[in-house]
């Protein structure tokens with residue numbers, strides 16, 4: 001059944017949300033039909049002008065209140081995130097912190113970025129020009145389950161700062177964190193129809209693309225292509241934050257303890273179910289042996305557990321699908337000659353979807369584990385001759401989301417970073433671009449289109465509206481654009497630019 005075939009009569013279909021560790025059913029939520037989605041969009045469209053009329057400073061006040069409520073309730077929210085994903089509490093806590101930090105950033109930045117901008121005119125004294133920014137109206141958000149709160153809201157909050165109403169279609173696997181957060185938004189004073197949650201699966205999501213003025217997806221590259229096609233048919237703007245196969249590079253001058261421990265964080269944060277997780281590691285020959293020894297030493301210190309405590313480094317996977325894919329990549333690699341040097345086994349004693357953080361050596365670039373997004377706890381390592389070979393291999397991928405280089409020589413790292421084909425590169429600290437809201441984040445190649453965060457992440461949710469006024473100092477009645485006066489003026493201006501280049 002596709003979105004168009006879903007009718008109100010078939011609506012009572014329910015979506016069970018389960019705890020991946022205990023199997024407990026946490027909620028059963030309706031799969032919203034296209035009619036319900038359309039009705040929600042109409043309510044949003046009617047409510048949006050009042051939200052826009054608050055002005056950016058008014059919206060900042062409300063969104064700040066929301067972040068205060070979220071921060072005060074962070075333990076409860078972390079628990080909701082954990083219950084629907086099975087992740088470690090540290091990962092859940094970081095979701096709240098990342099959003100809180102991003103709201104703080106836009107509270108300071110949005111009034112500056114969104115205020116009318118004066119622009120340079122071609123005819124000085126006679127004209128003035130400005131750009132004002134208008135929200136699109138109703139923006140829709142299709143979001144994944146891996147960081148259900150953070151990825152569920154990070155883009156929508158920017159759209160709210162910009163004055164849009166938002167429709168949120170969280171993942172069918174983990175929708176409860178967004179529902180809880182939207183309750184807090186209401187308490188903070190965001191009008192009910194300005195932020196609405198639409199529960200459902202891909203069909204509900206597809207129906208949403210048909211009724212919004214802007215569509216944002218954080219999800220897989222396969223879904224991204226479908227969303228882009230439908231958005232193109234409707235001629236609405238879109239942004240796509242998609243999958244990745246992020247490389248990390250350890251150079252001969254790296255701090256090996258920093259590199260080894262942070263490669264483990266990069267690979268095994270949220271059991272590897274991170275768009276920007278380290279999925280391929282290139283280590284230069286000169287330090288390969290000592291680095292591997294350090295990595296094994298640090299891997300032994302990792303705690304994998306279902307317990308609720310900040311001492312836990314890795315929790316459960318969230319879906320059988322991810323477990324199956326990770327195991328298939330592992331089996332393929334082992335069959336083709338790779339060797340496991342840490343982990344490698346399921347941990348049914350901890351829960352049905354636990355798998356050990358697994359490090360592999362003797363992999364080859366053509367293996368599935370080095371080519372396709374694994375989205376699970378696997379870290380394959382390839383030995384390379386030098387930095388040049390590392391960067392060449394890192395760039396040999398259809399994806400281009402993030403990358404990390406480990407070196408003590410920051411200047412050299414930054415120079416090499418310029419040659420890496422990805423939306424961002426970090427030196428010595430994988431994944432931290434997301435924790436730095438002034439930096440735009442997004443993918444090159446199959447990893448996406450558009451940017452979140454930074455001024456770019458706000459400006460994507462507004463329509464630039466250019467206004468030019470002519471005081472008629474030089475403009476009289478005319479039937480042509482290029483009358484004698486205009487031609488004379490332009491020729492003079494052009495000559496003037498030889499001596500006054502800024503004119």
Ligand code: NAD
Pocket residue numbers: 142143144145146147151169170171172200201202203204205206207217218219220221222223224226227241242243244274275373375401443447448
């Ligand atoms: P997914 O593509 O299966 O689903 C994402 C969202 O899209 C869900 O809400 C889903 O219901 C909806 N959807 C699915 N099909 C749809 C359709 N045809 N039309 C409209 N909506 C549809 O992704 P997922 O499994 O939830 O998440 C994992 C993927 O997300 C991974 O590939 C990961 O790399 C990527 N991801 C990317 C980022 C990023 O910032 N680049 C962040 C997190 C996850």
